[in-house]
Amino acid sequence: MISKKAKKQIDSWTEKYPANQQSSAVMEALKIVQLENGNCLNPELIQEVADYLDMPGIAAQEVATFYENYNHKPMAKNIIRICHNISCMLNGSDNLVSHLESCLGVKTGQVTPDGLICVKKVECLGACVGAPMMQIDDQYYENLTAKKVDEIVKSLRKEGK
Amino acid sequence: MNEVCFKNLNEKEPWSLATYEANGGYSVWKRVIKGEFTPEEIIDELKVSGLRGRGGAGFPTGLKWSFMPRNDDGQKYVVCNSDEGEPGTCKDRDILRFNPHSVIEGMAIGGYVMNASVGYNYIRGEFMEPFYRFENALKEAYKAGLLGENILDSAVSFDLHTHLGAGAYICGEETALIESIEGKKGQPRFKPPFPANVGLFGKPTTVNNTESFASVPEILSKGGKWFADLGVENSGGCKLFSVSGHVNNPSNFEVPMGTPFKDLLKMAGGIRKGKKLKAVIPGGSSTPVLTAEEAMSMNMDYDSIEKAGSMLGAGSVIIMDDSTCMVEALTRLAHFYYDESCGQCTPCREGTGWLYRVLKRILDGNGKIDDLDLLQQVGSNIMNNTICALGDAAAMPVESFLRNFYSEFEYYIKNGKSMVKDNV
Numbered sequence: 001m002i003s004k005k006a007k008k009q010i011d012s013w014t015e016k017y018p019a020n021q022q023s024s025a026v027m028e029a030l031k032i033v034q035l036e037n038g039n040c041l042n043p044e045l046i047q048e049v050a051d052y053l054d055m056p057g058i059a060a061q062e063v064a065t066f067y068e069n070y071n072h073k074p075m076a077k078n079i080i081r082i083c084h085n086i087s088c089m090l091n092g093s094d095n096l097v098s099h100l101e102s103c104l105g106v107k108t109g110q111v112t113p114d115g116l117i118c119v120k121k122v123e124c125l126g127a128c129v130g131a132p133m134m135q136i137d138d139q140y141y142e143n144l145t146a147k148k149v150d151e152i153v154k155s156l157r158k159e160g161k
Numbered sequence: 162m163n164e165v166c167f168k169n170l171n172e173k174e175p176w177s178l179a180t181y182e183a184n185g186g187y188s189v190w191k192r193v194i195k196g197e198f199t200p201e202e203i204i205d206e207l208k209v210s211g212l213r214g215r216g217g218a219g220f221p222t223g224l225k226w227s228f229m230p231r232n233d234d235g236q237k238y239v240v241c242n243s244d245e246g247e248p249g250t251c252k253d254r255d256i257l258r259f260n261p262h263s264v265i266e267g268m269a270i271g272g273y274v275m276n277a278s279v280g281y282n283y284i285r286g287e288f289m290e291p292f293y294r295f296e297n298a299l300k301e302a303y304k305a306g307l308l309g310e311n312i313l314d315s316a317v318s319f320d321l322h323t324h325l326g327a328g329a330y331i332c333g334e335e336t337a338l339i340e341s342i343e344g345k346k347g348q349p350r351f352k353p354p355f356p357a358n359v360g361l362f363g364k365p366t367t368v369n370n371t372e373s374f375a376s377v378p379e380i381l382s383k384g385g386k387w388f389a390d391l392g393v394e395n396s397g398g399c400k401l402f403s404v405s406g407h408v409n410n411p412s413n414f415e416v417p418m419g420t421p422f423k424d425l426l427k428m429a430g431g432i433r434k435g436k437k438l439k440a441v442i443p444g445g446s447s448t449p450v451l452t453a454e455e456a457m458s459m460n461m462d463y464d465s466i467e468k469a470g471s472m473l474g475a476g477s478v479i480i481m482d483d484s485t486c487m488v489e490a491l492t493r494l495a496h497f498y499y500d501e502s503c504g505q506c507t508p509c510r511e512g513t514g515w516l517y518r519v520l521k522r523i524l525d526g527n528g529k530i531d532d533l534d535l536l537q538q539v540g541s542n543i544m545n546n547t548i549c550a551l552g553d554a555a556a557m558p559v560e561s562f563l564r565n566f567y568s569e570f571e572y573y574i575k576n577g578k579s580m581v582k583d584n585v
Contacts, residue, residue, distance in 0.1 A: 016281075016322035016323075016324070017322075018236075018362060021343070021344075021362055023343070023344040024324070024342055024343055024344040025344065026344040027286075027324075027325065027326070027327045027341070027344060028325060030327075031286075031325075031327065053344075055344070059344075059345070062345070062346050063327075063344065063345065063346060066329065066346040066347065066503075067286075067326070067327035067328045067329050067347075068327065068328025068329060069286050069287075069327040069328040070327065081287075084493070085248040085446075085493060085494075085497055086248045086249065086406075086442075086446060086479055086490060086493055086494060086497075087248065087249055087405035087406055087411075087479055089489075089490070089493050090405075090406045090407055090479075090481060090485065090490075091406070091407075123246075123248075123330065123496075123497050123500055123501065124246055124247065124248040124249075124250075124330075124446075124497065125246075125287050126245045126246050126250060126251045126253075126254050126285065126287070126288065127251050127254065128248065128249050128250065128251045128403055128405035128411070128477070128479075129251055129403055129404065129405050129411040129412050129413060130251075130411075131405055131406075131411065135287060138289035138290070139289075139290075140290065
């Protein structure tokens with residue numbers, strides 16, 4: 001079920017578009033609903049979003065599967081999205097990925113047993129002069145070193161408990 | 162340095178309306194509202210300025226604006242492309258973070274010139290800090306009566322909204338971006354019709370890059386000639402260059418067009434100690450890679466970079482020193498295009514996968530010498546055979562990496578390991 005609060009948030013996006021174009025808000029609507037559902041979408045929720053925006057379910061499904069930022073299986077509480085593209089690679093992102101894998105004890109894409117952290121290798125996040133870099137929620141972390149990464153992981157674990 | 166988009170960079174809270182206005186911000190917009198400029202005069206001034214699209218294609222902005230059927234009835238739209246995501250490119254992020262009002266003012270002026278009363282700024286979904294900055298700036302501008310209906314009691318109205326992406330490089334292509342604002346998959350449209358005739362919601366639309374819009378107020382404030390004279394012939398003004406990779410001080414630099422590459426490299430702190438420059442990608446991952454010699458003799462303008470064998474693109478300068486394995490670097494780029502192909506055109510959907518898998522095979526030590534011909538063949542089968550430029554963007558690095566560093570690929574295949582790492 002889409003909550004009242006989520007519907008209100010979705011409405012604030014539909015207002016931006018012409019009267020008969022509320023489906024323009026589908027990308028944000030899916031994000032809002034995903035966040036409310038433990039960072040994960042499912043076919044029923046996608047259909048609900050489509051119904052709410054008066055668009056065909058398949059059209060919402062297309063959006064939900066085309067774009068990178070939607071999850072279709074349960075994810076960790078925190079997703080570390082680490083850039084592995086060229087500028088970050090030149091600045092040692094591969095070593096940071098290995099470092100993260102060994103200190104978390106899981107491979108990229110897997111969730112730690114406590115459900116807290118998952119590491120995803122992602123394509124360019126547009127912060128190349130701050131390479132190597134990664135993103136957690138809305139926040140970018142730039143000019144990373146193994147030590148900085150350790151501190152970030154430590155604080156995620158602290159918050160998680 | 163820092164004369165246009167980064168003008169206020171060192172001020173306190175450069176993103177605030179107060180700082181922007183204290184430095185002359187919105188003075189052009191206020192004059193426009195009072196009718197001091199006609200749309201034709203603004204277009205002429207932009208043509209004089211030599212401003213070319215800063216997103217990568219380099220199309221003259223004044224000319225683009227003149228294509229809009231401004232006197233036709235009906236809704237028209239002006240759209241800003243802040244879907245920055247080509248590896249090496251991170252300048253629009255800083256414009257949105259540090260000078261959001263210049264984008265708003267530039268878009269508002271564009272709206273007036275093209276008779277479009279509504280604008281959208283498409284910001285990539287990961288850029289949440291820039292998004293909040295831009296949203297705050299919008300709030301400030303509305304509160305000050307600089308946006309909305311009958312702005313400052315004039316007959317001019319302009320509404321501006323943000324649209325957020327959700328993770329797809331292809332949405333930086335203008336027709337894919339339009340599809341995305343309409344709430345669809347970001348798959349490029351076939352052209353013609355061009356967006357100036359059939360764009361967002363089927364209405365005439367002009368899409369410009371963030372840096373292009375942000376440059377407009379300063380151009381009109383100081384004059385097109387002033388801007389043109391900052392640069393060189395055919396490359397007016399200054400440009401933001403994102404210098405990343407193996408340099409001591411990676412950063413965004415706003416410098417005059419025509420600045421020698423070697424000076425830009427110096428500004429970025431030069432190559433790290435004990436290393437030598439090996440290769441440069443001058444305009445973002447889709448532009449051909451150059452050797453150190455080619456790069457060191459070029460200047461940072463459209464013509465000079467083209468003469469050196471590449472393109473200025475979005476001004477995203479990726480520096481590689483002699484510890485870089487070119488097989489590894491190209492494989493990473495190929496993976497990007499493989500991942501980001503929208504899947505619409507077969508040559509790109511299938512070809513990007515082929516490029517990546519063949520390169521990965523080489524990188525894993527299982528390459529065959531014929532693979533190098535195969536890569537070139539696959540690349541040329543993609544080139545010019547797709548609806549948008551992503552296919553070309555995937556093929557161009559392959560062609561240039563092989564042309565300039567062929568022996569390194571050959572060595573990798575024969576020995577199953579990197580020539581560079583072997584020599585370290």
